[in-house]
Amino acid sequence: MHEATKVISYDLVVTEDGRIVRESPPDQPVSFVAGVSESPPPRIQQALRDAQPGEVRTIEFPAQNRGAGARIFRATIRAVRPATPAECAQKRGRFFPFDLFDMGPLPGDAGQAIKRLEQYSLIPPYPWGQWIYAQQLLKICTQVPGDAIELGVASGGTSLLLGHLLKAHGRQVFSLDSFEGLPQPTSRDNRYFLAGDYEGDEPLLERFCGVVEQEGLTNVVIPVKGFFADTVPELEQPEHLCFAHLDSDLYDSVYCSLEGVYDRMSPGGILIIDDFFHHAQGPARACSVFFNKARIQPLYHVVFPYAVGIIKGEEPPANCRRSLDGNIYAFDWLADDPVFRESLELSLDRTVPDSGSRKQARLLIDVLDDNSPSSANIYRYWAALEDFWDGISATRSRDWKIKI
Numbered sequence: 001m002h003e004a005t006k007v008i009s010y011d012l013v014v015t016e017d018g019r020i021v022r023e024s025p026p027d028q029p030v031s032f033v034a035g036v037s038e039s040p041p042p043r044i045q046q047a048l049r050d051a052q053p054g055e056v057r058t059i060e061f062p063a064q065n066r067g068a069g070a071r072i073f074r075a076t077i078r079a080v081r082p083a084t085p086a087e088c089a090q091k092r093g094r095f096f097p098f099d100l101f102d103m104g105p106l107p108g109d110a111g112q113a114i115k116r117l118e119q120y121s122l123i124p125p126y127p128w129g130q131w132i133y134a135q136q137l138l139k140i141c142t143q144v145p146g147d148a149i150e151l152g153v154a155s156g157g158t159s160l161l162l163g164h165l166l167k168a169h170g171r172q173v174f175s176l177d178s179f180e181g182l183p184q185p186t187s188r189d190n191r192y193f194l195a196g197d198y199e200g201d202e203p204l205l206e207r208f209c210g211v212v213e214q215e216g217l218t219n220v221v222i223p224v225k226g227f228f229a230d231t232v233p234e235l236e237q238p239e240h241l242c243f244a245h246l247d248s249d250l251y252d253s254v255y256c257s258l259e260g261v262y263d264r265m266s267p268g269g270i271l272i273i274d275d276f277f278h279h280a281q282g283p284a285r286a287c288s289v290f291f292n293k294a295r296i297q298p299l300y301h302v303v304f305p306y307a308v309g310i311i312k313g314e315e316p317p318a319n320c321r322r323s324l325d326g327n328i329y330a331f332d333w334l335a336d337d338p339v340f341r342e343s344l345e346l347s348l349d350r351t352v353p354d355s356g357s358r359k360q361a362r363l364l365i366d367v368l369d370d371n372s373p374s375s376a377n378i379y380r381y382w383a384a385l386e387d388f389w390d391g392i393s394a395t396r397s398r399d400w401k402i403k404i
């Protein structure tokens with residue numbers, strides 16, 4: 001590129017009626033940034049014709065030079081025209097439930113923090129897990145004593161979020177991980193995860209400590225390095241917990257975590273088990289064995305897409321029925337969250353009439369609208385997210401590792 005060339009970047013959204021709307025930079029008229037008159041330049045028109053609905057593409061084109069120096073305009077176009085049924089069938093991944101993972105910024109301080117920490121988070125629990133955890137934690141943290149703990153930290157997005165939420169309340173977050181990836185799965189885990197999944201290309205503990213400092217959370221978020229079998233039995237602090245996030249994928253890891261944290265949970269404290277509806281099934285099996293031994297029948301609050309939360313001491317309502325896996329589920333955390341509900345409605349609106357993804361979005365809305373104690377709602381939830389489960393199922397061994 002010539003030295004005098006200036007690259008001007010801007011984001012445009014092409015609306016359903018074909019207008020071009022500027023998203024950024026915010027203070028320049030579209031006619032200026034496009035370097036042309038009000039009508040879209042031919043390259044943009046072509047890009048729009050070729051783009052899939054919702055697709056983001058970046059194109060570069062030289063502007064007719066007016067004044068000194070060449071200018072290159074870099075336009076990022078988000079095409080939002082409605083999908084045709086053929087496109088819908090071809091590109092199911094762009095619609096419900098997948099678009100729910102990319103609904104733009106969530107509101108308020110928690111929403112901003114979640115967005116800012118996206119780079120350190122895995123999807124899921126980003127964004128809806130983190131959003132729901134923030135809502136539930138903020139509801140209880142003034143009445144329920146104790147710190148927070150995360151077992152399975154990876155790049156640290158959830159620990160950092162918990163740190164920001166709890167700092168003002170003088171609580172700490174203990175963040176336990178090998179920072180070397182998963183240990184060996186066992187026969188209690190269906191085939192999917194591999195030893196060493198979530199290793200990083202650079203030392204993960206050092207990176208995490210650097211981000212903790214950068215985020216102003218030194219002495220709030222406390223990293224604890226090592227495999228749980230070694231670290232959890234030695235853990236003196238925290239004595240009491242108001243929140244625990246168990247996100248370690250494997251039976252042994254989750255079982256060891258439950259043994260280490262459950263008795264420390266304050267009454268009313270929240271315990272999250274991630275990957276509960278993952279095909280690998282280790283976390284769900286660990287919970288069954290742990291709670292059966294303890295003679296506890298938990299009420300599992302479903303968190304989109306595959307986590308569950310338990311409130312320490314909460315009994316399932318007497319009229320609730322167990323599903324075939326022996327568990328009792330509630331959908332209230334999702335059903336009562338206006339931000340999730342609104343995003344779900346938007347996702348439904350985007351789908352094409354009669355498409356599979358429209359039926360599935362509608363089904364999830366029906367499940368959330370159903371206040372009955374039916375045990376069948378969990379089956380309907382699983383059916384609504386069929387495309388998501390299919391996307392992560394692996395029947396053959398992987399020859400690549402999950403990297404962070």
Ligand SMILES: C[S@@+](CC[C@H](N)C(=O)[O-])C[C@H]1O[C@@H](n2cnc3c(N)ncnc32)[C@H](O)[C@@H]1O
Nearest residue numbers: 122152153154158177178181227228247248253
């Ligand atoms: C799915 S990642 C955690 C994602 C993270 N919670 C987030 O919100 O982005 C799972 C993590 O659990 C850790 N892990 C699993 N089993 C472990 C064990 N037995 N001991 C230590 N770390 C373990 C892995 O190293 C990995 O970093």
